[in-house]
Amino acid sequence: MEAVNQFLHQLKEDQKLRQELAETLRVENDWNIATHVAEKYGYKFTSKELWETIQERQQKGETWENEPQPAIRAENASVQLDNFLTAEENHKLLEYAIQHQSSFVSSLTVDIDDTFHLSPNHRRSLMLETRADICELIIHRIHQVISDVRNQLLLPSFAISGIDSSLTAHNDGHFYKLHKDNNSIRLATREITFVYYFSREPKPFTGGELRIYYSQVKKNLFAFKQIEPRNNSIVFFPSRYLHEILPINCPSQNFADSRFTINGWIERQVGSSRGANFRDLMLTLMVMISRSQKVQMLSSFGT
Numbered sequence: 023m024e025a026v027n028q029f030l031h032q033l034k035e036d037q038k039l040r041q042e043l044a045e046t047l048r049v050e051n052d053w054n055i056a057t058h059v060a061e062k063y064g065y066k067f068t069s070k071e072l073w074e075t076i077q078e079r080q081q082k083g084e085t086w087e088n089e090p091q092p093a094i095r096a097e098n099a100s101v102q103l104d105n106f107l108t109a110e111e112n113h114k115l116l117e118y119a120i121q122h123q124s125s126f127v128s129s130l131t132v133d134i135d136d137t138f139h140l141s142p143n144h145r146r147s148l149m150l151e152t153r154a155d156i157c158e159l160i161i162h163r164i165h166q167v168i169s170d171v172r173n174q175l176l177l178p179s180f181a182i183s184g185i186d187s188s189l190t191a192h193n194d195g196h197f198y199k200l201h202k203d204n205n206s207i208r209l210a211t212r213e214i215t216f217v218y219y220f221s222r223e224p225k226p227f228t229g230g231e232l233r234i235y236y237s238q239v240k241k242n243l244f245a246f247k248q249i250e251p252r253n254n255s256i257v258f259f260p261s262r263y264l265h266e267i268l269p270i271n272c273p274s275q276n277f278a279d280s281r282f283t284i285n286g287w288i289e290r291q292v293g294s295s296r297g298a299n300f301r302d303l304m305l306t307l308m309v310m311i312s313r314s315q316k317v318q319m320l321s322s323f324g325t
Contacts, residue, residue, distance in 0.1 A: 026075040029065040034088045034300045039063060044303055053310035073311055077207055080308065085262060088300035092176045099236035099247045100259040101174045103167065106218060111159050112254045115220050118156055119189060120278045126150045126191055145198045147267075148191040152284075157187040160218050160256070160284050168288065171258045172214070180213060180290045187286030192230055194275045198267035200235075203287055208312040211305055212261040212287040219251040219283055226279035227272040232257065235264040251281055261287055 033039055043059045054069040092098075107115075126148040131141040164185060172179065192198075204212035217232060230251050235244035236259075244264065249257050259265070272279050292305040 023067070023071050023075045025060075025065045025067045026071050029060045029063070029067070030075070030079075032063065032065075033303070040300060040303050044306070047306060047310070051310075053307055053314065056307065076304070076308060076311070080207055080210060081205060083202070083205070083262065086301040086304040094176065094237050096236075096245070096247050098174065098176050099263070100234055100249060100257050101171050102249060102252075102255055102257040104252060104255045106163060106254055106256040107159060109254075112220055115156065115159065115284070116222070116282065119150070119191065119220075119280075119282050122150055123277045126277075129190065143199075144201075146196045147198060148193070148196075148280075150189045150191070152187075152189040156189070157284060157286070160187065160216075160286075161185050164216060164256075164288070168214075175214070175258065175260060177213065177260065183211065183289045183291035185286055185288050187284055190283050190285060191277070191280040192267065192270045192283075193277065193280045194227075194270060194272035196230075196267075196281075197269040200264055200266045202264055203261040207308045209287075210308045210312075211290045211292055213290045214258055214288040215261045215263075215265075215285070216256055216258045216288065217249075217283050217285040218256040219253060219281070221251070221253050221282055222279060223253055225253065226274060226276075227270055227281055229268050230270040230281040231268045233266050233268060234259050236260075251283075 033043065039059075043056060046055050046059055047053065056072060057067060057069055060067065060072075127150075128140055129145055129147040129149045130139060131145060168182070203215045204210055221227070232249040232251065233246050234249065235246045237245040270281055272281075290305065292302060292309050
């Protein structure tokens with residue numbers, strides 16, 4: 023797949039090529055056309071080879087940036103805001119979760135062939151399909167603060183295509199091992215992950231901290247920031263960061279004493295006409311691929 027990597031390297035460096043590919047994708051609306059553009063520039067490969075190379079690089083954590091990224095310090099790795107909702111709204115969410123205990127199901131993962139399955143060695147928690155008005159409490163507030171949050175995370179401005187969310191519960195012995203939230207082609211447009219915490223007070227559990235690995239120090243060694251799951255607080259961090267939920271200790275094992283969250287992802291709007299930007303162009307390709315191929319690398323929903 024060397025030809026694909028050489029083509030992607032030139033695409034990253036050559037604005038004229040990016041503009042030509044972007045315009046061709048806009049007109050043809052078919053990601054396979056990229057191979058024809060590449061051949062004009064002397065690169066010959068199949069659509070399958072292009073897809074496999076992009077998929078492999080995305081899985082390895084490729085960010086598709088063509089500009090140097092700022093060095094991340096701990097204070098820029100995440101943003102946590104306290105008292106995010108009113109006390110009344112916070113209580114409403116807690117009551118809603120407790121009243122719907124019987125509707126919670128074990129959290130799933132989804133693999134390469136879009137098959138959902140349990141993965142108890144990787145993730146143990148419960149999740150609930152939630153009414154839109156419940157999540158809207160969070161989403162409405164997110165829109166009010168997202169600009170400041172994005173600046174604190176040192177992220178460039180981007181158009182938001184949507185905000186996806188779900189409700190989860192973690193009780194005694196639950197955890198979520200190391201993962202990313204945008205580590206597949208279908209999920210590549212996720213830019214910012216958020217987690218809103220709500221629980222009884224005083225806090226009836228210990229553990230359950232969110233650990234965010236934001237900067238590689240040495241091979242297989244990352245600096246991390248640990249987030250306390252404080253009631254009525256919300257944390258934001260870039261979806262590309264590795265993160266995990268540490269095991270929960272809930273002595274009562276009472277469902278109402280769980281660590282509850284509404285978590286979700288702020289997704290980037292992608293348009294193939296924005297070809298001057300390498301990252302937008304690559305996201306356009308990945309969105310087109312995900313719509314035409316039933317493909318998704320192992321990825322989990324919920325944090």
